[in-house]
Amino acid sequence: MGASLIMPIGAQNAHVIRTGVSGRHVGLTVAACILVDVTLIGLGMAGLGQLVESSEWLLAAARHGGALFLLWYGLRCWASAWRGAGAGPAAAGQQASTARRALVTVMAMSLLNPHVYLDTVVLLGAVGGSLAAGHRGAFAAGAMTASLLWFSLLGLGARRCALVLGRPAVWRAIEAFTGTTMLVLAVLLLREA
Template identity: 60%
Template structure:
């Protein structure tokens, strides 16, 4: 049976990754066009997995060496999750939809690779989410639980991008509805608020 650290990592990563943004729109767009979907999904997951692993390992070691950093990581992470959860609930009431251009213009695999790498690595939020936030919260886990926490976070990335890319044709009408994203934002907000409480209570 998987430990609570795995599920905490999965829940945290899922809540962060499902927000409407350029990377999700790009994966959905490639899925709609049926162009380089496997490449796009694999690159997104590989980047997330690398940054999450570095964050949990590096931030974990750094945090554990300093009681003051451990305290900052705990309360800072809890505060961020609280803010993120409230923001998600606000977005749930505001509504919104993820639009994707389904134009048939072909794209070479080199261009597809550069596009997804740029959209992933040139976004500062990816570092805040993976290296800083997931890394700091993962660093609070006991050393033997950190790989499970990281595995949970990476699993969420794999499931989300695979569903978004390969299920784009089936999911695109659903994603175009504001009510669908209200549901996702509400679920994200609830998850983040729950994780905030878990982190604060240690």
């Protein structure tokens, strides 16, 4: 279940791919994504997801803030796809040239993304919390392991496939697909509000 929630391409996964293709701070980016996921899964298993679900105000703030973030990110991806070669992963890698800047960027992509919270804290927390006490630890460990494996595979796989993924036409298609996905998710979040 943990793998099925983190594997769809979204803002965080697209950023990891972009970082892998650029070859700059891949390990730092992957480690930050894993740390964020592991922490949020732990918080969800500790009951934070139930707290968020029980507060209409928190849920509404998460939905509207999340929809704004997804809308911004989707439009950003579409603008990048429209511009073409100058906005590919190499250009993104140049923007995040220092380790500090790379860390700030990946933390923003991770923590401003509403689906990170909905998937890890709310959904995994709800499922894990419904299990018998003896099975919760194994469930959390499995979800955390899925995160570790996925982000490692994604970052290193993108690095290995940089020649293909870094081509302008391929990257434009990735940006257009990611942008469309983000815009659809923004609309779905607003419809739930």
